[in-house]
Amino acid sequence: MDANLRTGQKNSVSEQFVPDLRSAHQISFMHAREVNADWIYPSHEHKQYEINYVLRGCQTMVVGGVPCRLESGDFVLIRPGDIHSSSSGSADGFVYFCLHFEIDDPPLLHLLDAFPRSAIAGTSAEGAAVRPILDKLAAYAVSDQSFDLAVKTGIQAAFYELLSKLISALSGGAYPNDDGRPPHPETAHRIESLIHAATKQPIYHGHSHGERPLVGEIARKLGISESHCNRLFKKVYGVSPRQYLSTIIRDEAQLLLRDTSLSVDHISSLLGYRDIAHFSRQFKRWTGVSPRDYRSGLLPIQPSS
Numbered sequence: 001m002d003a004n005l006r007t008g009q010k011n012s013v014s015e016q017f018v019p020d021l022r023s024a025h026q027i028s029f030m031h032a033r034e035v036n037a038d039w040i041y042p043s044h045e046h047k048q049y050e051i052n053y054v055l056r057g058c059q060t061m062v063v064g065g066v067p068c069r070l071e072s073g074d075f076v077l078i079r080p081g082d083i084h085s086s087s088s089g090s091a092d093g094f095v096y097f098c099l100h101f102e103i104d105d106p107p108l109l110h111l112l113d114a115f116p117r118s119a120i121a122g123t124s125a126e127g128a129a130v131r132p133i134l135d136k137l138a139a140y141a142v143s144d145q146s147f148d149l150a151v152k153t154g155i156q157a158a159f160y161e162l163l164s165k166l167i168s169a170l171s172g173g174a175y176p177n178d179d180g181r182p183p184h185p186e187t188a189h190r191i192e193s194l195i196h197a198a199t200k201q202p203i204y205h206g207h208s209h210g211e212r213p214l215v216g217e218i219a220r221k222l223g224i225s226e227s228h229c230n231r232l233f234k235k236v237y238g239v240s241p242r243q244y245l246s247t248i249i250r251d252e253a254q255l256l257l258r259d260t261s262l263s264v265d266h267i268s269s270l271l272g273y274r275d276i277a278h279f280s281r282q283f284k285r286w287t288g289v290s291p292r293d294y295r296s297g298l299l300p301i302q303p304s305s
Contacts, residue, residue, distance in 0.1 A: 023105065027159055030099040032141040037093050041086040048100035049112065050078040051162075052086070053134045057094025061086045066118070070096075073122025073131060077115050077166075097138035101159070106236045107189040111167055126169040133162045187222065188236035191229060194218045195245050199252070215241050250286045253279075257295045264291045 028048060032055065043062070052061065053075040061068040061076065063084040068076055070089075078084055088094055103109065120127050136158045145151060198214050218241065219229040233241045249271055256267045268279035268291075283291045 023103070025101060025103040025156075025159070027155065028100045028102075030137070030141055030155070032095065032097045032138050034095045035088060035093050037088045037091050039088050039093065043083055043085040045081055045083045046100065047080045048102050049080060050084075050098060050100050051134070052076050052078065053097045053138070055095040055097055055138060057092060058089035059086060059094050059096055060089040061119075068119050070119045071122070073127065074119045075122070075127070075130065075134060076119045077112065079113065097134060097141060099137065099159075103163075106238070107186070107192070108163065108167065110188075110236055111186070115166065126165075129165045129169065130162065133158055133165060137162070187224075188233050190222060191218055191233045191241060192237070192244070194221065195241055196248070198245065199248050214245065246286075250283075253283055253291070254287075254294070257291055258298055260295070264295070267291070 026048075052059070052070070054070040054072050056072050058072070059070045061070065061084060063076065063078055064082050070076060072094075120130070122128070122131050137155065140151065140155050140158070143151075195214070195218070198218075215229055216226050219226040222229065224232075230240050233239075233244070237244055239247070253267065253271055256262055256270060257264075262270070264280070265276045268276045271279065273279035273282075280290055283289075283294070287294055289297075
């Protein structure tokens, strides 16, 4: 079969790919609390990120040994391992909203680590962008409605909207690198997007010379050297672009092998391998077993329609 026809490129005028979206996150200990003037929260640390947002009054915090005063509308982002404490800064007490979260997204985590440890004023550009979303999340915390699926989904949607605003503040130049270049996490994310797009182009999967042409093409698109491309990506993701692509293909192979309506030869073709022998050898290097042995040890899923 014509490779261009198989990938839908023949007679195509243009195409744009959105990379696959996979995310793992956990929101915990989300709450709103009103306290009096004598309230204190002793020095502590935890493994989650924390966003602390003052709804009314004034809160005094110490984050990493640095005093931090939050007025109504101000918020602070606390990183995992940051030792922090809190007390009332108002004679009438104050009201605050707080959430903790964990997320598995290396570029995002690197960007969050670039966020300032001082309070972000609610009147600043970043504060004005984030406040409506924090208010929305706080409203969920104080609501007496049942915690059903619609509410859970609404909280998660607002949480991702919050992350989007924080990312925009960082990648948009609010807190740029000292050398003025685009932040490494942002460049690494663009590399990742191009890798995901490449997984839809089978020629990369079974290329007889490995994935070097892929890295070279990505580097040219971004206007950087191939070595710099590899270095930036590994700095954020901990693996090379070639290893990352290999992991994507391995995961797709394992998922497809659960569908018993697909033959191993068909799966090999779907993943872009030019012959089943090449696919089988590569799969055994990944998992220690052949595709057929891997499939025989699994509970089958419903065949695809």
